[in-house]
Amino acid sequence: xxxxxxxxxxxxxxxxxxxxxxxxxxxxxxxxxxxxxxxxxxxxxxxxxxxxxxxxxxxxxxxxxxxxxxxxxxxxxxxxxxxxxxxxxxxxxxxxxxxxxxxxxxxxxxxxxxxxxxxxxxxxxxxxxxxxxxxxxxxxxxxxxxxxxxxxxxxxxxxxxxxxxxxxxxxxxxxxxxxxxxxxxxxxxxxxxxxxxxxxxxx
Amino acid sequence: xxxxxxxxxxxxxxxxxxxxxxxxxxxxxxxxxxxxxxxxxxxxxxxxxxxxxxxxxxxxxxxxxxxxxxxxxxxxxxxxxxxxxxxxxxxxxxxxxxxxxxxxxxxxxxxxxxxxxxxxxxxxxxxxxxxxxxxxxxxxxxxxxxxxxxxxxxxxxxxxxxxxxxxxxxxxxxxxxxxxxxxxxxxxxxxxxxxxxxxxxxxxxxxxxxxxxxxxxxxxxxxxxxxxxxxxxxxxxxxxxxxxxxxxxxxxxxxxxxxxxxxxxxxxxxxxxxxxxxxxxxxxxxxxxxxxxxxxxxxxxxxxxxxxxxxxxxxxxxxxxxxxxxxxxxxxxxxxxx
Numbered sequence: 298x299x300x301x302x303x304x305x306x307x308x309x310x311x312x313x314x315x316x317x318x319x320x321x322x323x324x325x326x327x328x329x330x331x332x333x334x335x336x337x338x339x340x341x342x343x344x345x346x347x348x349x350x351x352x353x354x355x356x357x358x359x360x361x362x363x364x365x366x367x368x369x370x371x372x373x374x375x376x377x378x379x380x381x382x383x384x385x386x387x388x389x390x391x392x393x394x395x396x397x398x399x400x401x402x403x404x405x406x407x408x409x410x411x412x413x414x415x416x417x418x419x420x421x422x423x424x425x426x427x428x429x430x431x432x433x434x435x436x437x438x439x440x441x442x443x444x445x446x447x448x449x450x451x452x453x454x455x456x457x458x459x460x461x462x463x464x465x466x467x468x469x470x471x472x473x474x475x476x477x478x479x480x481x482x483x484x485x486x487x488x489x490x491x492x493x494x495x496x497x498x499x500x
Numbered sequence: 501x502x503x504x505x506x507x508x509x510x511x512x513x514x515x516x517x518x519x520x521x522x523x524x525x526x527x528x529x530x531x532x533x534x535x536x537x538x539x540x541x542x543x544x545x546x547x548x549x550x551x552x553x554x555x556x557x558x559x560x561x562x563x564x565x566x567x568x569x570x571x572x573x574x575x576x577x578x579x580x581x582x583x584x585x586x587x588x589x590x591x592x593x594x595x596x597x598x599x600x601x602x603x604x605x606x607x608x609x610x611x612x613x614x615x616x617x618x619x620x621x622x623x624x625x626x627x628x629x630x631x632x633x634x635x636x637x638x639x640x641x642x643x644x645x646x647x648x649x650x651x652x653x654x655x656x657x658x659x660x661x662x663x664x665x666x667x668x669x670x671x672x673x674x675x676x677x678x679x680x681x682x683x684x685x686x687x688x689x690x691x692x693x694x695x696x697x698x699x700x701x702x703x704x705x706x707x708x709x710x711x712x713x714x715x716x717x718x719x720x721x722x723x724x725x726x727x728x729x730x731x732x733x734x735x736x737x738x739x740x741x742x743x744x745x746x747x748x749x750x751x752x753x754x755x756x757x758x759x760x761x762x763x764x765x766x767x768x769x770x771x772x773x774x775x776x777x778x779x780x781x782x783x784x785x786x787x788x789x790x791x792x793x794x795x796x797x798x799x800x801x802x803x804x805x806x807x808x809x810x811x812x813x814x815x816x817x818x819x820x821x822x823x824x825x826x827x828x829x830x831x832x833x834x835x836x837x838x
Contacts, residue, residue, distance in 0.1 A: 300503065326631060330578075330628070333624070349608070349609070349610050350610060350613070353610055353613040353614055353617045354613070356617040356620075356621070357613065357616055357617040357620055360617075360620070360621065361616075361617060361620025361621060361623070361653070362620065362650055362653065365623055365624075365627065365646050365649070365650055366646075366650065368627055368631075368646070369627075369643065369646050369647070372627075372631050372639070372642075372643075373643075429609035429610065429670075430609075430610070431609065431610050431613070431670055432609070474797070474798075474801075476801075
């Protein structure tokens with residue numbers, strides 16, 4: 298077994314274990330942390346595939362930002378685990394049915410001749426001095442796929458605006474700080490120096 | 501056999517980076533106390549060893565011999581993993597830092613992205629520590645830290661995009677080489693707003709004063725590490741200082757020309773890198789001795805409403821300047837040849 302294969306199996310084993318624990322862990326915070334572990338090992342496997350941009354972006358965006366916010370919410374929720382498990386038996390048949398359909402679809406797709414392993418020979422390793430993954434992706438995105446890229450950007454922008462518009466509400470009693478006004482304050486506006494004659498001590 | 505030799509030399513190199521780093525962390529704690537001491541007209545620690553030089557070791561041994569206490573109802577495994585989770589990314593990020601021309605552990609193309617990814621992982625130590633301690637104070641500290649780090653990471657990432665546009669590379673070594681040509685070709689000058697935003701965001705990312713609301717000893721006693729004792733606490737301490745040195749080293753690579761000397765081609769080398777990093781670290785300590793702690797809502801306002809707009813505007817400015825080849829800095833930027 299080559300070292301590369303060993304690394305692959307190492308990451309893959311952790312990833313499958315962690316993914317299984319995401320849906321079996323009783324505590325939602327533990328489940329979220331296992332999801333983090335899944336993402337991280339997945340990034341490791343992508344690095345083996347020489348997809349370093351995707352791998353690092355997965356860690357940067359999903360592990361470093363999205364899952365932090367996710368954990369933030371999950372930790373704040375006081376989830377009582379027992380009621381969540383109540384309907385387990387009742388929903389089991391539907392769950393099994395959906396799972397079976399998904400499994401069948403996957404088996405159907407993967408056994409077609411277009412997706413067999415023979416159709417996908419081992420890709421040739423890029424030479425060490427070749428253009429990096431990041432650079433080649435960037436060149437493609439900003440030249441050939443510029444239009445699609447910009448459409449995606451606009452969709453994201455609309456989503457941001459919509460998300461902010463949905464959650465923004467002015468509450469009448471909230472007090473806002475206005476730093477511009479605070480800085481504008483001058484000594485004359487706030488301070489009044491009063492001259493008083495000295496008084497004799499009465500004792 | 502080659503693989504074995506490669507592994508051994510790599511391990512030796514890792515030791516060569518980490519041992520001085522940990523010594524630096526130890527003496528940074530002493531430097532901090534001495535610097536803040538003299539800024540407040542005190543002496544600082546001067547009892548252990550010559551002029552207090554043994555103080556860091558006294559601290560380490562004290563913490564090592566203390567009992568590690570796990571609070572009742574704490575999530576034991578996570579409680580004990582959290583300090584490691586906060587230290588490991590702080591050390592792993594050093595793999596791509598170029599100390600001098602060619603002196604780096606891993607010369608990878610996506611170096612800058614790797615550093616960003618590793619620094620963004622550090623927040624897990626804080627969050628997990630806060631949650632696993634089963635304490636309200638620790639939990640509040642974790643919540644504050646999560647919100648703060650997510651906010652400032654965006655400003656930090658945007659500030660580095662400006663560096664990318666100027667250097668045309670994600671490789672940290674290439675970024676330094678692109679700044680060759682003396683003091684005035686360092687990115688500090690064309691990217692001054694971004695450098696300021698980067699450094700202040702770095703202070704916020706490392707939870708240092710005046711942005712240390714995650715600890716906030718006056719409101720939430722010690723925040724996320726209130727329940728840690730002994731070596732668990734020491735690891736958090738180590739991580740915080742390793743992160744500080746990391747941010748200082750990155751600032752000197754991105755904006756101060758790394759190992760390059762201020763006079764073109766005269767005496768480049770690791771001493772310049774160390775000198776610049778030390779100067780940035782002094783800024784950290786200076787900030788801590790000077791400013792009172794920010795209020796939480798002010799931190800959020802500064803991050804979202806000041807820093808992010810500043811960086812976005814300056815990225816647009818750089819874009820125009822590079823496109824129209826405005827001198828003296830932007831006329832020589834290589835366009836990447838698309």
